[in-house]
Amino acid sequence: MSELDALPAHYRLILCDVWGCIHDGIRLLPGVVERLTRWKAEGRTVFLVTNAPRTEATIARELEWLGLPRSAYDRIDSSGEAGIDALTSLGRPTGFLGTEDDRAELERAGLAFVEDSDATDIACIGFDDHRASIADYAADLDRWAARGVTLHCLNPDRVAMVGEIAVPCAGAIADAYEERGGRVTWYGKPHPAIYQHVLATAGSPPLDSVVAIGDGLLTDMLGAARHGIAAVFVTGGIQRGAGIPADFAQAHGLGDWRPLFTVSSLA
Incomplete structure (x- = not known):
């Protein structure tokens, strides 16, 4: 029982x-x-x-x-959903970090994205299709922090278990960004x-x-x-x-x- x-x-x-x-x-x-x-x-x-x-x-x-x-x-x-509402209220396109599938879903939800060099805000969904470790994102994070970009973290989890495999999530990227002095807006628990x-x-x-x-x-x-x-x-x-x-x-x-x-x- x-x-x-x-x-x-x-x-x-x-x-x-x-x-x-x-x-x-x-x-x-x-x-x-x-x-x-x-x-x-x-x-x-x-x-x-x-x-x-x-x-x-x-x-x-x-x-x-x-x-x-x-x-x-x-x-x-x-x-x-909370992140989509907040990004929609910005009234401007943002940069994007995540997989192509993630991007397509958010575009279907009405969001628009630009190249990160033009963005004051980045929607962070998680790791992309090609880079598997935090170190792979160091140059991007350093550049965004220097420009004062706000990272919008749509998944505060640091890791998720897929069966028995630990998969890193967007929260791990956001942590690394904050360590560089970057500004993060967090959504979710x-x-x-x-x-x-x-x-x-x-x-x-x-x-x-x-x-x-x-x-x-x-x-x-x-x-x-x-x-x-x-x-x-x-x-x-x-x-x-x-x-x-x-x-x-x-x-x-x-x-x-x-x-x-x-x-x-x-x-």
Whole structure:
């Protein structure tokens, strides 16, 4: 029996992470459909909140392909959607860093891009199709920092697990840019914008009725703690079975914060 079976009834809004909790980048994880369906049957609202730099429609199609029925959740909120909204509001084209597929998706969402030599802002989706290490981007990052370019990071994750393989994400590039003195605007967990958006969409419920579920220490857990939201930590994702470090709360100025409980998976 999982502690999730006894999740207190007053938690009416569930903010569930996707990668590492619902799937591993290749397949749906065991027990996910049953767990989400059970929460829905209990009358709870289930929002999937992800740092994926893609649109809600694309993420929904990917989840359906993996076998997650649309009836198992109410809504998807992504850092990609938050970033698209913000970049659209700039009212001008930006530079771009990511794969050609990423670029095509954002162009379909209405964004326009220019060569980075003409850009005051760069949309950072992740690593491109040809360069696999941070060192490969050093010249670009140095040049952008010298010009005062703002890097818009649409995926704060530093790494994601695709099956058993660790794949670096946009957050690692953004970290390297900040180390050079570059200015980064972050979208997604643990940053405020995505929580403000999610809670507003949900009708601004009392925070004590909301619980976040995730496997990321610096995204899911840190974001929930900073925003006064209860959290359940899933150890079977990016942590690969490891628990929360004993000094995590102290290191991040969280006082005596701790998760409601820790589980290995949603099953």
